[in-house]
Amino acid sequence: xxxxxxxxxxxxxxxxxxxxxxxxxxxxxxxxxxxxxxxxxxxxxxxxxxxxxxxxxxxxxxxxxxxxxxxxxxxxxxxxxxxxxxxxxxxxxxxxxxxxxxxxxxxxxxxxxxxxxxxxxxxxxxxxxxxxxxxxxxxxxxxxxxxxxxxxxxxxxxxxxxxxxxxxxxxxxxxxxxxxxxxxxxxxxxxxxxxxxxxxxxxxxxxxxxxxxxxxxxxxxxxxxxxxxxxxxxxxxxxxxxxxxxxxxxxxxxxxxxxxxxxxxxxxxxxxxxxxxxxxxxxxxxxxxxxxxxxxxxxxxxxxxxxxxxxxxxxxxxxxxxxxxxxxxxxxxxxxxxxxxxxxxxxxxxxxxxxxxxxxxxxxxxxxxxxxxxxxxxxxxxxxxxxxxxxxxxxxxxxxxxxxxxxxxxxxxxxxxxxxxxxxxxxxxxxx
Amino acid sequence: xxxxxxxxxxxxxxxxxxxxxxxxxxxxxxxxxxxxxxxxxxxxxxxxxxxxxxxxxxxxxxxxxxxxxxxxxxxxxxxxxxxxxxxxxxxxxxxxxxxxxxxxxxxxxxxxxxxxxxxxxxxxxxxxxxxxxxxxxxxxxxxxxxxxxxxxxxxxxxxxxxxxxxxxxxxxxxxxxxxxxxxxxxxxxxxxxxxxxxxxxxxxxxxxxxxxxxxxxxxxxxxxxxxxxxxxxxxxxxxxxxxxxxxxxxxxxxxxxxxxxxxxxxxxxxxxxxxxxxxxxxxxxxxxxxxxxxxxxxxxxxxxxxxxxxxxxxxxxxxxxxxxxxxxxxxxxxxxxxxxxxxxxxxxxxxxxxxxxxxxxxxxxxxxxxxxxxxxxxxxxxxxxxxxxxxxxxxxxxxxxxxxxxxxxxxxxxxxxxxxxxxxxxxxxxxx
Numbered sequence: 112x113x114x115x116x117x118x119x120x121x122x123x124x125x126x127x128x129x130x131x132x133x134x135x136x137x138x139x140x141x142x143x144x145x146x147x148x149x150x151x152x153x154x155x156x157x158x159x160x161x162x163x164x165x166x167x168x169x170x171x172x173x174x175x176x177x178x179x180x181x182x183x184x185x186x187x188x189x190x191x192x193x194x195x196x197x198x199x200x201x202x203x204x205x206x207x208x209x210x211x212x213x214x215x216x217x218x219x220x221x222x223x224x225x226x227x228x229x230x231x232x233x234x235x236x237x238x239x240x241x242x243x244x245x246x247x248x249x250x251x252x253x254x255x256x257x258x259x260x261x262x263x264x265x266x267x268x269x270x271x272x273x274x275x276x277x278x279x280x281x282x283x284x285x286x287x288x289x290x291x292x293x294x295x296x297x298x299x300x301x302x303x304x305x306x307x308x309x310x311x312x313x314x315x316x317x318x319x320x321x322x323x324x325x326x327x328x329x330x331x332x333x334x335x336x337x338x339x340x341x342x343x344x345x346x347x348x349x350x351x352x353x354x355x356x357x358x359x360x361x362x363x364x365x366x367x368x369x370x371x372x373x374x375x376x377x378x379x380x381x382x383x384x385x386x387x388x389x390x391x392x393x394x395x396x397x398x399x400x401x402x403x404x405x406x407x408x409x410x411x412x413x414x415x416x417x418x419x420x421x422x423x424x425x426x427x428x429x430x431x432x433x434x435x436x437x438x439x440x441x442x443x444x445x446x447x448x449x450x451x452x453x454x455x456x457x458x459x460x461x462x463x464x465x466x467x468x469x470x471x472x473x474x475x476x477x478x479x480x481x482x483x484x485x486x487x488x489x490x491x492x493x494x495x496x497x498x499x500x501x502x503x504x505x506x507x508x509x510x511x512x513x514x515x516x517x518x519x520x521x522x523x524x525x526x527x528x529x530x531x532x533x534x535x536x537x538x539x540x541x542x543x
Numbered sequence: 544x545x546x547x548x549x550x551x552x553x554x555x556x557x558x559x560x561x562x563x564x565x566x567x568x569x570x571x572x573x574x575x576x577x578x579x580x581x582x583x584x585x586x587x588x589x590x591x592x593x594x595x596x597x598x599x600x601x602x603x604x605x606x607x608x609x610x611x612x613x614x615x616x617x618x619x620x621x622x623x624x625x626x627x628x629x630x631x632x633x634x635x636x637x638x639x640x641x642x643x644x645x646x647x648x649x650x651x652x653x654x655x656x657x658x659x660x661x662x663x664x665x666x667x668x669x670x671x672x673x674x675x676x677x678x679x680x681x682x683x684x685x686x687x688x689x690x691x692x693x694x695x696x697x698x699x700x701x702x703x704x705x706x707x708x709x710x711x712x713x714x715x716x717x718x719x720x721x722x723x724x725x726x727x728x729x730x731x732x733x734x735x736x737x738x739x740x741x742x743x744x745x746x747x748x749x750x751x752x753x754x755x756x757x758x759x760x761x762x763x764x765x766x767x768x769x770x771x772x773x774x775x776x777x778x779x780x781x782x783x784x785x786x787x788x789x790x791x792x793x794x795x796x797x798x799x800x801x802x803x804x805x806x807x808x809x810x811x812x813x814x815x816x817x818x819x820x821x822x823x824x825x826x827x828x829x830x831x832x833x834x835x836x837x838x839x840x841x842x843x844x845x846x847x848x849x850x851x852x853x854x855x856x857x858x859x860x861x862x863x864x865x866x867x868x869x870x871x872x873x874x875x876x877x878x879x880x881x882x883x884x885x886x887x888x889x890x891x892x893x894x895x896x897x898x899x900x901x902x903x904x905x906x907x908x909x910x911x912x913x914x915x916x917x918x919x920x921x922x923x924x925x926x927x928x929x930x931x932x933x934x935x936x937x938x939x940x941x942x943x944x945x946x947x948x949x950x951x952x953x954x955x956x957x958x959x960x961x962x963x964x965x966x967x968x969x970x971x972x973x974x975x
Contacts, residue, residue: 388867
């Protein structure tokens, strides 16, 4: 496509409460959307056109928590108690990961994410230069950070902090602006308080937001109370984390008071329903969080605890489980769930120019093929997207104005090589 | 394919506990599987061969509860309280359904089911001759019954009972044996006791099993106690239903004692996790049912309350939600969830020759394309199927030895016509 092009005959999910879907036109110039509306815009005589017939255009999906390289461990351990799974399966294998393994696993995950309509993902891991390389090459947008576990010597802690700072500085705004960075101590239960405070200080110095795991399991909340006399929200607040813009992953176990504190500090949440169910962590209090005005977005978590990277599934789970568990069929309506996967995702990773189909937004969007049985009858495209659509309904994907998926195939990555290399990397880990 | 053909290079999900997957060969003769094993069978010199490389063969999925024609109302009402949804949305539209509408809606659903790997479905509805016609034409296997609501005059009740009996007699064993029938009063809360007893008597006379909705919502259980002094399980037991082989849909709200009664009578359950979550009915006690030896299978329920017919999603939900809600990550392991969608499905609809890949079974099976990112690495194909696979990973489908889906396209139905007719039927319902 040229620098300026016009989609006609499209159905666009603008996700406004009174008018969630419109029929019409969308104009893209360079990396941005410059017009969307029912009328053909003026001054587009020279623009290339794209026929949107039979397609539903949505903002690109935003996956706000994960560890992409863990795709190499997909199916390597399932249906186990969390500590056994971590200690006997995940950690011994992850200890063997090289930079090449992180590249191979991340490439596999980015391929799956792009094909399933995810245009932005957050990644917290090690060997992050490799992750950033995959982002550069694939054309996806990403929010990246070196996740640091502080259960080690002071020297190692310093080394990790330095790595996190260097990575955040080196990559901020790179890849045509598609990469942004954050500071990320792994969690209150794997990081001593002083270590967390150093990350908070670095975030202040660099002007970056914070991200960490919090209150994923009941046990870790109890441990926090035992170790520090307070629950995790108060613990992190006292360490100054919420003085920076902060995104917390999981936040399954929260009291009413904790929800108030999160709301009053503008802390955002990455809800990971698939991972929380699979690891039996529990069901987060999403309806209460939303009611209190907390921005709640969606993440898959790592592909070893999900075990896929299908954001449409997370959207559907968010819409389904809170109804079933609360007994209230109006809890998390379809439109709200879809916003959690798009608009609220953008807000929660502090990318205000993404997550919506609107003039002035970055041109990160996807097109679903609606000429299929499960999209009929044409009653409510928001409902169909949330309750019926799957990743392979994604026909086209654009990020930053550039097409990366066309008729389901990836234009930027070599699929066959990535699949081959991922299998080889896994076999290498097993053999070492 | 000829009458006798051999799959080579295949990966077969035989779902045995000690060996869930084997590599090797499967021989199909006519409508049956006659061999499966790691060694090439003898005496197959003349057989046509099919290269199974890159494919995972599974028993066809079995959807044990639904109302296929309700696909015409998909997305017509969502995220509403059950009674409002029924009274203001579903029932007024369903009252206008003609035989042609049932045909159009059922064809749309069967198309979606076949493409998603479902080879057998149960259907309880009205105008059942139309449903049977779709089954005949499409090549799918089905367990069909005229569902009867008894909240009407004695004359209407008699008429419905006669229709149910006539349908069951006329279609039993038809469509090359692909159709079997059952007797189905709608539910204890929509059928007076005497009406249910007449269905039980008819089932005895015809030698047929019984099917009904039971204990889907807490309210309906309370109403049963108010009206009849006992909970639904005891109510149905006293009416003689469990003297016939019986499949109950939903069974969300059960006491320990009720589970014991169901187990001791060999009653089977169709668990409908997607519908139960979406309608906020609650979470069925599946781990307890399985522990007591009750056969629990999976159903989508009607597409207006799901809103899709994706059995892989029901399998995944069954594996996920019981972990998350119970706090036990070993609740409903992946292999058990997959059996619920296949082997236990066959048992629960009383089709002992389906639901497994084994010699002597009907040749109802599907092939997933595993040469994709979300099936890597090749660690555990059962885990990948349950936690990562989607309906469009279904590459081929065979029912009764005949291929009905080839490379994702339906060989037996005219997809474009069906989609067009379904939309027209919905618009007709709206306009009338």
